[in-house]
Amino acid sequence: MxxxxxxxxxxxxxxxxxxxxxxxxxxxxxxxxxxxxxxxxxxxxxxxxxxxxLGARLLVVDTSGRASAAEALTLIRLELAQNDRNAATQVLLQLANSLHASDPLAVAALTVDEPTERLDGWSWAVAGIVEDESDRRGLPIPAWVTNTAGVPDAAWSPWAAELADLVDVDQVPEPLRRRGVLIESGELASA
Known part of the structure; x- marks a missing residue:
């Protein structure tokens, strides 16, 4: 932004x-x-x-050129418009990797802006990933993340719907599971 x-x-x-x-x-x-x-x-x-x-300060934060959560959702929309769900999934996993590899200030900078894209499932996944990483780091959770509730019973997966049955729900981070997103923590760690 x-x-x-x-x-x-x-x-x-x-x-x-x-x-x-x-x-x-x-x-x-x-x-x-x-x-x-x-x-x-x-x-x-x-x-x-x-x-x-406004009682604020301008700050330059080194994000190492990583896409923000808002930018990731825009990239996901573009990949889905090309009917490339695999590429969209890679963008989602890259966001998880980027947040995990960034220092806390960069995580805050990459997650502060509210995405303009609203994509059922994908938005829930991005919000869950941001909440999980922010919570793990002890960072404040952005309001847009809190307001992205998802559908707890959706059992949504970025992979093909039939693969959702193979997910071990106990391995899904709570912020994702609460939104109805089925991505195991090991999938996010190996992004």
Missing amino acids: VIAEQLTQLRRRRGIAATALGARTGIDTSAIYAFEHGRRDPRASTATAWANG
């Missing part, structure tokens, strides 16, 4: 009017709206002032 989108979401969550933000920061209200609607990109100094006016 681009910085203007993140700052816009933060401004709205905090209930701060663009005019009030402009008064706090010296950024012209029309410029704030232009940034928020994608008509202009803020310079680093403007984005820093904008963030400070």
